[in-house]
Amino acid sequence: MQAAARLIEAHVHRTPVLTSATLDRQFGSSVFFKYESFQKVGAFKARGAVNAVLSLEDGDASRGVIAHSSGNHGAAVAYAAGIRGIGCMVVMPAGSSAVKIDAIRGYGAETMLVDRSLLSESTHARAAETGATFIHPYEHLDVIAGQGTAAMELLEDHPNLDLLVVPIGGGGLISGSIVSAAAMAPNLTVIGAEPEQVDDAFRSLQTGIHQPPVTAPLSIADGLLAGLGEKAFDILSAAQTEIVTMSEDEIVDAGLFHLQRMKTVVEPSGAVPLAALRKISGDIQGKKVGVVVTGGNTDLAWLPSRPV
Amino acid sequence: MQAAARLIEAHVHRTPVLTSATLDRQFGSSVFFKYESFQKVGAFKARGAVNAVLSLEDGDASRGVIAHSSGNHGAAVAYAAGIRGIGCMVVMPAGSSAVKIDAIRGYGAETMLVDRSLLSESTHARAAETGATFIHPYEHLDVIAGQGTAAMELLEDHPNLDLLVVPIGGGGLISGSIVSAAAMAPNLTVIGAEPEQVDDAFRSLQTGIHQPPVTAPLSIADGLLAGLGEKAFDILSAAQTEIVTMSEDEIVDAGLFHLQRMKTVVEPSGAVPLAALRKISGDIQGKKVGVVVTGGNTDLAWLPSRPV
Numbered sequence: 001m002q003a004a005a006r007l008i009e010a011h012v013h014r015t016p017v018l019t020s021a022t023l024d025r026q027f028g029s030s031v032f033f034k035y036e037s038f039q040k041v042g043a044f045k046a047r048g049a050v051n052a053v054l055s056l057e058d059g060d061a062s063r064g065v066i067a068h069s070s071g072n073h074g075a076a077v078a079y080a081a082g083i084r085g086i087g088c089m090v091v092m093p094a095g096s097s098a099v100k101i102d103a104i105r106g107y108g109a110e111t112m113l114v115d116r117s118l119l120s121e122s123t124h125a126r127a128a129e130t131g132a133t134f135i136h137p138y139e140h141l142d143v144i145a146g147q148g149t150a151a152m153e154l155l156e157d158h159p160n161l162d163l164l165v166v167p168i169g170g171g172g173l174i175s176g177s178i179v180s181a182a183a184m185a186p187n188l189t190v191i192g193a194e195p196e197q198v199d200d201a202f203r204s205l206q207t208g209i210h211q212p213p214v215t216a217p218l219s220i221a222d223g224l225l226a227g228l229g230e231k232a233f234d235i236l237s238a239a240q241t242e243i244v245t246m247s248e249d250e251i252v253d254a255g256l257f258h259l260q261r262m263k264t265v266v267e268p269s270g271a272v273p274l275a276a277l278r279k280i281s282g283d284i285q286g287k288k289v290g291v292v293v294t295g296g297n298t299d300l301a302w303l304p305s306r307p308v
Numbered sequence: 309m310q311a312a313a314r315l316i317e318a319h320v321h322r323t324p325v326l327t328s329a330t331l332d333r334q335f336g337s338s339v340f341f342k343y344e345s346f347q348k349v350g351a352f353k354a355r356g357a358v359n360a361v362l363s364l365e366d367g368d369a370s371r372g373v374i375a376h377s378s379g380n381h382g383a384a385v386a387y388a389a390g391i392r393g394i395g396c397m398v399v400m401p402a403g404s405s406a407v408k409i410d411a412i413r414g415y416g417a418e419t420m421l422v423d424r425s426l427l428s429e430s431t432h433a434r435a436a437e438t439g440a441t442f443i444h445p446y447e448h449l450d451v452i453a454g455q456g457t458a459a460m461e462l463l464e465d466h467p468n469l470d471l472l473v474v475p476i477g478g479g480g481l482i483s484g485s486i487v488s489a490a491a492m493a494p495n496l497t498v499i500g501a502e503p504e505q506v507d508d509a510f511r512s513l514q515t516g517i518h519q520p521p522v523t524a525p526l527s528i529a530d531g532l533l534a535g536l537g538e539k540a541f542d543i544l545s546a547a548q549t550e551i552v553t554m555s556e557d558e559i560v561d562a563g564l565f566h567l568q569r570m571k572t573v574v575e576p577s578g579a580v581p582l583a584a585l586r587k588i589s590g591d592i593q594g595k596k597v598g599v600v601v602t603g604g605n606t607d608l609a610w611l612p613s614r615p616v
Contacts (some may be wrong), residue, residue: 300567
């Protein structure tokens with residue numbers, strides 16, 4: 001984790017930590033929001049992608065990298081490849097917005113649009129053709145280590161946290177956070193936050209059996225639709241991680257709190273941990289709580305029609 | 309200024325400074341945004357009010373403080389009085405929103421609603437009755453010194469700025485910024501940013517004659533409607549401060565940039581400096597530019613109907 005932090009340091013922001021006296025009064029606790037919405041490419045994904053791409057051996061790097069993504073991971077890998085000065089292809093689902101495609105091309109990457117059901121297959125076929133290295137969004141130890149640097153920075157600033165709450169999609173961020181916490185703050189409890197609509201991680205941890213991804217998942221937390229990865233399942237199971245789930249309305253309410261009270265734009269996935277905190281507010285009194293707010297890339301279409 | 313900084317330090321945030329690689333590429337310069345939207349009460353006004361209230365002699369303080377405000381200054385004085393544990397009355401224009409009134413009461417202050425035309429008169433009458441000390445929003449040297457601490461922090465973090473752009477309403481912030489700059493960075497140029505709709509400061513500096521406030525001013529930058537103060541006129545005249553004006557649409561566009569690209573919610577007044585930078589973009593190439601983003605208290609009613 002320290003190695004990852006050193007490797008990516010020059011290329012990612014040390015993001016600010018913000019607090020709310022109002023929220024702290026409501027909860028009777030101290031909450032520290034680590035805002036990865038202010039990260040390069042607008043999300044923590046820059047950390048893992050930069051670490052993975054900069055960790056490649058020169059021979060592999062020379063053949064470029066490839067990723068598939070409908071969201072932040074694609075932009076992050078494109079950004080990372082630009083830093084290393086190597087080729088990058090991002091395979092995206094047909095129908096991706098022009099804004100997203102342009103953002104990825106803006107980092108110098110090529111894009112390829114395919115039917116959503118063919119994302120993985122097309123990516124691997126292309127990688128076999130070109131020799132490019134596939135950068136998985138979470139089943140990748142260098143990606144996980146990079147994501148863990150967000151929690152590391154938060155723990156450097158606030159070493160006495162009792163709890164750390166992070167969202168769960170594929171599980172890269174929470175896996176990295178658990179590893180950071182184990183090294184830096186062994187008494188810290190890491191809690192996962194997951195939308196009810198995509199609760200495969202919750203059910204996997206409940207049953208002890210890795211559950212399949214939710215079919216055709218639908219949540220406004222569009223960064224959390226992936227099924228829990230194998231590596232994350234192993235790490236979370238070993239850590240006996242508690243997972244809190246919440247409704248779509250609870251996610252919107254939390255997003256509005258960030259917008260109205262914290263003056264920050266966060267994507268719904270980034271609001272999920274605050275929604276989780278509200279569900280367990282009886283258990284956090286007197287505690288110091290860290291939260292990773294994962295990103296800020298949203299068109300705000302989830303806002304109620306009159307924002308405030 | 310150093311004394312003000314020490315006095316208020318425990319009660320205000322050292323706000324984060326954020327940058328945008330995209331904007332820097334567009335301008336060919338390095339822009340550092342000091343986000344006072346993340347300040348206590350959501351605006352830089354906390355700095356001046358805390359400095360003024362904590363600077364009162366005990367005898368004066370014991371009779372409480374009074375302010376009139378339709379916006380951030382009222383909340384700031386209420387917040388400051390709460391810190392000192394003294395009484396506070398905020399005189400507000402009838403029709404102020406319940407959100408604003410509740411915020412001020414939430415800090416423990418009393419509120420009094422009067423017709424907008426009677427704000428000043430009612431405040432002074434009440435002060436005469438109660439012996440409370442009137443805290444002017446900008447014609448007050450302790451307030452000016454407090455506001456100057458925002459520029460001071462920015463210059464501590466980035467000592468080599470060439471330019472600093474701040475909005476002008478009554479002129480407290482720019483006056484304090486000029487004083488900070490004179491002490492810390494004598495080669496720094498401070499530029500004022502003012503909406504075309506409320507351009508009395510621009511005309512005052514152009515003509516060398518202190519112009520009267522604009523009658524019934526109308527701008528979405530509702531924090532900048534006050535006429536330029538006497539003290540500010542003197543300071544800006546002595547410093548030969550350049551003032552840049554911009555249209556309402558240009559302010560909205562700048563506000564959208566903060567929302568969409570910087571992932572921050574800023575009030576229109578806080579977006580005015582970026583709008584100014586865009587007007588002088590030909591003159592800032594290769595330069596390091598600081599910007600004070602003054603606050604984040606907005607209902608976002610200025611957003612185009614479809615935000616992004």
